[in-house]
Amino acid sequence: MVDTLVQGVDAGEYIHVVPMSPTAVRPFVLPGASYDEIFRATVALLGLLRRTLLEAAPTAAGRIAALGADERMYPLFMDGAIEEDYASCSTRPDVVVDATGPKFVEFNIGSGIGGVVDTSLHSAAWIAGFGGADRAPFRGADPLAVRADSLVRAVKALDLKPAVAIVGTTRDLKGHQPTRYYDVQLAHLRKRGVDAEFFEPEDLLDGLGLPGSPRYQLGLRHFTIPEWRALGIDLSPLRTALDAGCRLIATQTAYLIANKKVLGWVSEGRSWMTDKDRETVERYLPWTRVVGDRPTRWRGVSRSLPELLIQHPEEFVLKPAIGMSGQNVLVGRACDPVLWRATVNEAAATESYIVQEYVEPAPYVMEFADGEGTGTYEAEVLPVYSPFVFDNRPAGCMVRYLAPGQEGVVSVHGHRALSSVAFARR
Numbered sequence: 001m002v003d004t005l006v007q008g009v010d011a012g013e014y015i016h017v018v019p020m021s022p023t024a025v026r027p028f029v030l031p032g033a034s035y036d037e038i039f040r041a042t043v044a045l046l047g048l049l050r051r052t053l054l055e056a057a058p059t060a061a062g063r064i065a066a067l068g069a070d071e072r073m074y075p076l077f078m079d080g081a082i083e084e085d086y087a088s089c090s091t092r093p094d095v096v097v098d099a100t101g102p103k104f105v106e107f108n109i110g111s112g113i114g115g116v117v118d119t120s121l122h123s124a125a126w127i128a129g130f131g132g133a134d135r136a137p138f139r140g141a142d143p144l145a146v147r148a149d150s151l152v153r154a155v156k157a158l159d160l161k162p163a164v165a166i167v168g169t170t171r172d173l174k175g176h177q178p179t180r181y182y183d184v185q186l187a188h189l190r191k192r193g194v195d196a197e198f199f200e201p202e203d204l205l206d207g208l209g210l211p212g213s214p215r216y217q218l219g220l221r222h223f224t225i226p227e228w229r230a231l232g233i234d235l236s237p238l239r240t241a242l243d244a245g246c247r248l249i250a251t252q253t254a255y256l257i258a259n260k261k262v263l264g265w266v267s268e269g270r271s272w273m274t275d276k277d278r279e280t281v282e283r284y285l286p287w288t289r290v291v292g293d294r295p296t297r298w299r300g301v302s303r304s305l306p307e308l309l310i311q312h313p314e315e316f317v318l319k320p321a322i323g324m325s326g327q328n329v330l331v332g333r334a335c336d337p338v339l340w341r342a343t344v345n346e347a348a349a350t351e352s353y354i355v356q357e358y359v360e361p362a363p364y365v366m367e368f369a370d371g372e373g374t375g376t377y378e379a380e381v382l383p384v385y386s387p388f389v390f391d392n393r394p395a396g397c398m399v400r401y402l403a404p405g406q407e408g409v410v411s412v413h414g415h416r417a418l419s420s421v422a423f424a425r426r
Helices: 032-054 060-067 116-129 143-157 180-191 201-208 225-230 236-243 260-268 275-284 305-311 337-350
Strands: 005-007 014-016 028-030 090-098 101-109 163-167 195-199 218-221 247-249 288-290 295-298 301-304 316-320 353-357 364-369 376-381 384-390 393-401 418-425
Touching: 028 032, 032 090, 032 101, 032 260, 032 275, 032 384, 032 393, 032 418, 101 260, 101 275, 101 384, 116 143, 116 180, 116 393, 116 418, 143 163, 143 180, 143 218, 143 384, 143 393, 163 180, 163 201, 180 195, 195 201, 201 236, 236 247, 260 288, 260 353, 295 305, 301 305, 305 337, 316 337, 337 353
Parallel strands: 028 418, 163 195, 163 218, 218 247
Antiparallel strands: 005 014, 090 101, 090 384, 288 353, 295 301, 316 353, 364 376, 384 393, 393 418
16 A cells, blocks of 8 residues: 655655545556546637637626626636636546546636645655656656646746745645645745745735735636635735736636536537537537526427426436535435425526536446455445646546445535546556
């Protein structure tokens, strides 16, 4: 088994990777061609999502209106080309593999996505356990390293001094040294010759040396608006920093592209799509629609969308258009019929949900420690693969799965999913 103490990026520093229960004794390892396909499909679909959102309206206000979103949740737009140029520089989709191949059920877009640090440390642990990258029977990428390289490229492209501020908070981190979560990220930037510092929101203006020219002109946006509002964090220092010339990426537009309604629009098709675009959508996206009181076409037949969902709940999954961590996601085949019907009716009236055709996941045989320390056993799990892509570069792959024998929404927060990483077989 891999030692759970992994040497960190600073000499002599060790970081503890918390073991999961049951404990897997190997990572997920995919055929090289399958692993690479997931990343190629991520880049292709991300491009379609980006174009679909940007062509919905020529302005940010128009795009918010097209989505029926609350403009108060998007207060941090920037002027100039940077807003669109860096809207899709960071993504982590969620992928379920069925009998026909990978299906992308969600796209998390923006630099506030979770799992980057955990995946970096887990990857380092497995590679160290097999004797190093040259000896390991698999290959992959370190998401922190790839993201650091993308930030270095951004500094050069924007003609800025090599300095990056990470803007986040330790309020929702547990442990005795929560800042170490950010220290690991800072170290990767400093190794590349970039001055880097972490700031809590209330320390940002002083840290940037405002008023005046900001000490850091580029920042990594390590948060989401809903999470910070739930924590009661004042967003006004961020607005002040942007107005003073500090640039935060990924930009506010990223979180419009991440709205699941855009996934529904792409699935339904756009007039500008090429045959190749449509083939990509057909191959990799499950049938997805914005729920409304309107007709739709499913499996070659036109139906009332609410009627279709109520009559065939076993075929569908309902998801809020804006949400995270599997919150308020309903799987029709496992949902109370009364709750399902009520949610369908609410969704049809408010158009605040999407519906996806249920994807039947193919099982993966994983090996676990037996709990006694004397042996291992194999059991099937149903993984969700989450490949990281920064600046269109593959950046490693997180995996989440429920313990053997469990079913439901696969999410760490609130659903106690286990986490691991996926590599490509050499």
